[in-house]
Amino acid sequence: MSALANHVEEARQAPSLAVSIQGLCKWYGSVQVLHDVDLEVATGEKIVICGPSGSGKSTLIRCINGLESHHAGRIVANGVELDGRTRGLEAIRREVGMVFQSFNLFPHLTILENLTIAPMLVRGTRRREAEALAMNYLERVHIPEQARKFPLQLSGGQQQRVAIARALCMQPKIMLFDEPTSALDPEMIKEVLDVMLELADTGMTMLVVTHEMGFARTVADRVVFMADGRKVEEGAPNRIFDHPQTERAHAFFRQVLKH
Amino acid sequence: MANTLQPLVSGRRNALDWWLRERVWPSPFHILLSFATLALVVPICVKIANWAIFDAVFVSTGPESCRDAVGACWAVIAEKHRVILFGLYPFDEQWRPTLAVAIYLITVIVTLTPRFWSLRLLVPLWTIAVFVIGALMYGGIGPLRIVPTTEWGGLALTMIMFSGTVILGFPIAVLLALGRRSHLALLRSVSVVLIETLRGVPLITILFVAVNVFPLFLPAGTNVDKLLRVTIGIAIFFACYQAETIRGGLQAVPEGQYEAAKALGLRYWQMTGRIILPQALRIAFPAIMNHVIAAMKNTSFVMIIGLFDILTATTAVMQDPVWRKYYVEAYTFAGFVYFAFGFALSIYARLMERRMNKGYVS
Ligand SMILES: Nc1ncnc2c1ncn2[C@@H]1O[C@H](COP(=O)(O)OP(=O)(O)OP(=O)(O)O)[C@@H](O)[C@H]1O
Ligand SMILES: [Mg+2]
Numbered sequence: 088m089s090a091l092a093n094h095v096e097e098a099r100q101a102p103s104l105a106v107s108i109q110g111l112c113k114w115y116g117s118v119q120v121l122h123d124v125d126l127e128v129a130t131g132e133k134i135v136i137c138g139p140s141g142s143g144k145s146t147l148i149r150c151i152n153g154l155e156s157h158h159a160g161r162i163v164a165n166g167v168e169l170d171g172r173t174r175g176l177e178a179i180r181r182e183v184g185m186v187f188q189s190f191n192l193f194p195h196l197t198i199l200e201n202l203t204i205a206p207m208l209v210r211g212t213r214r215r216e217a218e219a220l221a222m223n224y225l226e227r228v229h230i231p232e233q234a235r236k237f238p239l240q241l242s243g244g245q246q247q248r249v250a251i252a253r254a255l256c257m258q259p260k261i262m263l264f265d266e267p268t269s270a271l272d273p274e275m276i277k278e279v280l281d282v283m284l285e286l287a288d289t290g291m292t293m294l295v296v297t298h299e300m301g302f303a304r305t306v307a308d309r310v311v312f313m314a315d316g317r318k319v320e321e322g323a324p325n326r327i328f329d330h331p332q333t334e335r336a337h338a339f340f341r342q343v344l345k346h
Numbered sequence: 347m348a349n350t351l352q353p354l355v356s357g358r359r360n361a362l363d364w365w366l367r368e369r370v371w372p373s374p375f376h377i378l379l380s381f382a383t384l385a386l387v388v389p390i391c392v393k394i395a396n397w398a399i400f401d402a403v404f405v406s407t408g409p410e411s412c413r414d415a416v417g418a419c420w421a422v423i424a425e426k427h428r429v430i431l432f433g434l435y436p437f438d439e440q441w442r443p444t445l446a447v448a449i450y451l452i453t454v455i456v457t458l459t460p461r462f463w464s465l466r467l468l469v470p471l472w473t474i475a476v477f478v479i480g481a482l483m484y485g486g487i488g489p490l491r492i493v494p495t496t497e498w499g500g501l502a503l504t505m506i507m508f509s510g511t512v513i514l515g516f517p518i519a520v521l522l523a524l525g526r527r528s529h530l531a532l533l534r535s536v537s538v539v540l541i542e543t544l545r546g547v548p549l550i551t552i553l554f555v556a557v558n559v560f561p562l563f564l565p566a567g568t569n570v571d572k573l574l575r576v577t578i579g580i581a582i583f584f585a586c587y588q589a590e591t592i593r594g595g596l597q598a599v600p601e602g603q604y605e606a607a608k609a610l611g612l613r614y615w616q617m618t619g620r621i622i623l624p625q626a627l628r629i630a631f632p633a634i635m636n637h638v639i640a641a642m643k644n645t646s647f648v649m650i651i652g653l654f655d656i657l658t659a660t661t662a663v664m665q666d667p668v669w670r671k672y673y674v675e676a677y678t679f680a681g682f683v684y685f686a687f688g689f690a691l692s693i694y695a696r697l698m699e700r701r702m703n704k705g706y707v708s
Pocket of ligand 2: 146265266
């Protein structure tokens with residue numbers, strides 16, 4: 088658990104603004120998918136981003152670790168500006184972990200190798216330390232017994248928990264989640280959300296794209312509602328779910344909260 | 347398809363029964379077809395067996411051994427195998443290529459064994475092997491007299507060209523495949539032009555270029571060994587085909603794998619070497635082995651430009667008036683040598699495929 092303690096400690100020392108996005112614009116060809124988006128995330132803050140399909144949620148968080156390039160505006164993550172230079176990009180990716188909807192585990196590597204490859208290659212951690220770290224995180228996501236298996240031998244929920252552990256093994260300051268439970272069967276959603284709740288308790292800065300409103304109410308400091316590439320509304324979860332101020336948000340939450 | 351489950355359920359006897367019923371005579375038409383096939387295949391097999399085994403002469407007792415033979419005259423192999431296996435290599439020195447081939451085979455077997463897959467072992471191994479084989483074949487060290495590559499021949503030459511082709515060609519193929527998928531426009535264009543041009547040209551043309559045209563571009567006085575030039579030519583040809591199969595494998599690796607690797611902070615070559623290529627090569631493996639086996643057989647093209655590979659050597663044997671009428675036996679033998687290597691490669695390919703599927707559910 089010392090890794091965890093380190094984590095919290097480092098998070099305290101990090102710049103008080105974990106992510107700062109100003110005037111972000113992005114086009115796919117001639118289609119503008121992000122319009123002038125501003126977003127500031129304090130260290131340790133948990134943000135849930137929601138909105139209808141195609142509203143640019145994925146694009147927004149993928150811009151933060153440079154999986155997508157942006158065309159206008161500024162992104163500063165963990166004190167480093169993403170300005171198209173490789174140096175900054177590498178620095179940000181080292182400190183920003185990401186969890187995908189489709190897990191994206193490396194199928195040719197065992198679970199343990201999935202967890203150790205990045206620390207060993209990127210951080211230069213020695214194998215033994217990397218494996219100890221990996222086992223530590225596998226315990227935190229409650230599947231240490233699967234370490235020698237291959238990803239496709241695991242259930243979806245287990246794979247997603249491994250994916251979370253894999254990102255955490257890089258000991259990131261910020262974690263991005265892009266619909267982490269959307270590809271899962273209902274009975275597996277809870278096990279993943281539970282892991283995310285536990286992670287939230289450690290003080291990790293989290294940006295989560297999700298439609299799990301229960302999770303948002305429990306964890307989120309703020310909910311950001313997006314539509315058509317714009318940030319339409321933001322606020323505390325209870326306020327925004329129960330008293331949305333825009334018609335778009337009202338219609339959307341009525342739909343989503345019904346289920 | 348429900349029937350296919352039956353043999354699992356019932357006993358062995360029933361399995362045979364099922365096989366006969368389902369696979370041999372499920373209908374009158376199939377019975378007819380089965381018998382027609384038998385009627386065609388059996389006489390051919392009997393003829394071949396009589397020729398190759400029962401009526402054949404195996405031991406050589408001199409030029410007259412096969413005078414009364416009705417079947418195959420394998421004595422020609424006993425008599426001429428040294429030429430077929432070693433070509434023009436000086437007779438008294440032929441222990442050198444024998445030893446070289448042995449070292450080569452051991453090196454290859456070690457290389458193909460997954461347990462030894464580490465660059466720390468394989469790179470020194472191959473460096474030493476190449477040096478020792480080169481020293482054995484070429485000589486000039488200690489008491490070994492020099493045998494120029496023009497006198498090399500037979501099986502050793504075929505193996506040298508084949509491994510040279512794969513060892514040189516494979517990395518080029520990987521680079522070309524990556525280049526063709528690169529975001530850098532110039533790199534991509536160069537790869538595309540190279541691949542498409544060389545794939546459009548017959549191998550023979552490339553061999554002629556390597557032998558006749560390439561030396562014209564060298565500064566006067568320099569001389570690159572003909573065997574080396576030819577091997578490089580075949581290697582590049584091989585690489586261009588192989589690049590396309592590897593590219594197919596690369597295309598089949600999901601975008602999410604790239605994204606996950608990037609998000610973890612891996613650099614391009616780390617991502618490519620550790621995440622993308624292993625998966626791409628696994629997917630493309632059957633096609634890759636296909637080209638490797640073809641490359642082995644393609645070395646026989648060098649006959650045309652006068653390199654003395656195993657096929658040229660066999661042809662040379664047929665210059666001997668005493669034995670020339672047994673060319674079928676001689677070529678069968680050469681064919682069998684190719685087959686042995688080709689078949690070993692395909693068995694290996696199948697074992698590897700099974701191994702690589704470890705961890706993949708389906
Ligand atoms: N590679 C691409 N090329 C062109 N257009 C794209 C590409 N990726 C996304 N888009 C478009 O950008 C817009 C925003 O997409 P994005 O994936 O960010 O939406 P989202 O809010 O994550 O939606 P979802 O809930 O369906 O995941 C959509 O209109 C989408 O069609
Ligand atoms: Mg999305």
